[in-house]
Amino acid sequence: MNDVVARLEQVRNNIASAEDEASRTAGSVTLVAVSKTFEAAAIVPVIEAGQRIFGENRVQEAQGKWPALKEAYPGVELHLIGPLQSNKAKEAVALFDVIETVDREKIAAELAKEIARQGKAPRLYVQVNTGSEAQKAGVDPREAVAFVNRCRDAHGLAIEGLMCIPPIDENPGPHFALLEKLAHEAGLDKLSMGMSGDYELAIAFGATSVRVGSAIFGER
Numbered sequence: 001m002n003d004v005v006a007r008l009e010q011v012r013n014n015i016a017s018a019e020d021e022a023s024r025t026a027g028s029v030t031l032v033a034v035s036k037t038f039e040a041a042a043i044v045p046v047i048e049a050g051q052r053i054f055g056e057n058r059v060q061e062a063q064g065k066w067p068a069l070k071e072a073y074p075g076v077e078l079h080l081i082g083p084l085q086s087n088k089a090k091e092a093v094a095l096f097d098v099i100e101t102v103d104r105e106k107i108a109a110e111l112a113k114e115i116a117r118q119g120k121a122p123r124l125y126v127q128v129n130t131g132s133e134a135q136k137a138g139v140d141p142r143e144a145v146a147f148v149n150r151c152r153d154a155h156g157l158a159i160e161g162l163m164c165i166p167p168i169d170e171n172p173g174p175h176f177a178l179l180e181k182l183a184h185e186a187g188l189d190k191l192s193m194g195m196s197g198d199y200e201l202a203i204a205f206g207a208t209s210v211r212v213g214s215a216i217f218g219e220r
């Protein structure tokens with residue numbers, strides 16, 4: 001068996017164990033396989049092994065490989081998990097099924113415009129900068145609930161959940177707990193949190209989807 005397929009299988013098993021340990025329903029956590037920096041040839045075996053949900057962090061890179069893969073493998077679902085510039089909203093709405101990184105008014109407005117224009121509405125998550133890190137994308141936790149409400153009320157956008165990337169050098173647990181609390185306050189039940197190093201912990205804190213790259217595809 002291909003290495004990448006063996007690692008995918010391992011991640012799936014770990015997710016199932018983490019669901020079980022957290023008394024979560026089997027199959028309630030969605031695996032988003034993060035294929036950024038990997039070429040189509042490396043992604044195909046993972047699709048053929050049954051994985052259908054993928055994450056990319058750059059619009060332009062995704063445009064280079066995913067239109068052909070989506071054509072070849074109907075049913076593939078693509079998530080944007082990296083920062084979105086407002087001048088890329090058009091391309092992002094056209095290509096992605098889920099955009100996880102809505103984090104400012106201008107993006108919300110551009111997405112609303114493109115969704116109306118294209119008649120195609122990706123599902124949307126608001127990214128929260130749970131560590132309030134200066135260099136990191138995402139809304140400040142204190143602004144998150146109000147921002148979700150403004151997306152709905154001012155821009156007519158249906159927000160499905162929240163997403164976070166905890167600070168690299170901190171215990172992620174409190175960040176996962178904060179995201180869960182904010183989602184509850186905002187009336188949302190989807191939580192995108194957990195990466196290769198901490199997806200099992202994220203599941204214990206209520207993640208409904210985990211974004212796993214290197215544990216499947218190998219080091220970048």
Ligand SMILES: *Cc1c(COP(=O)(O)O)cnc(C)c1O
Pocket residue numbers: 034036057081082165194195196197211212213214215
């Ligand atoms: C790259 C990336 C991931 C996956 O990271 P790994 O540590 O390789 O699993 C998850 N989420 C986001 C936002 C990323 O940019």
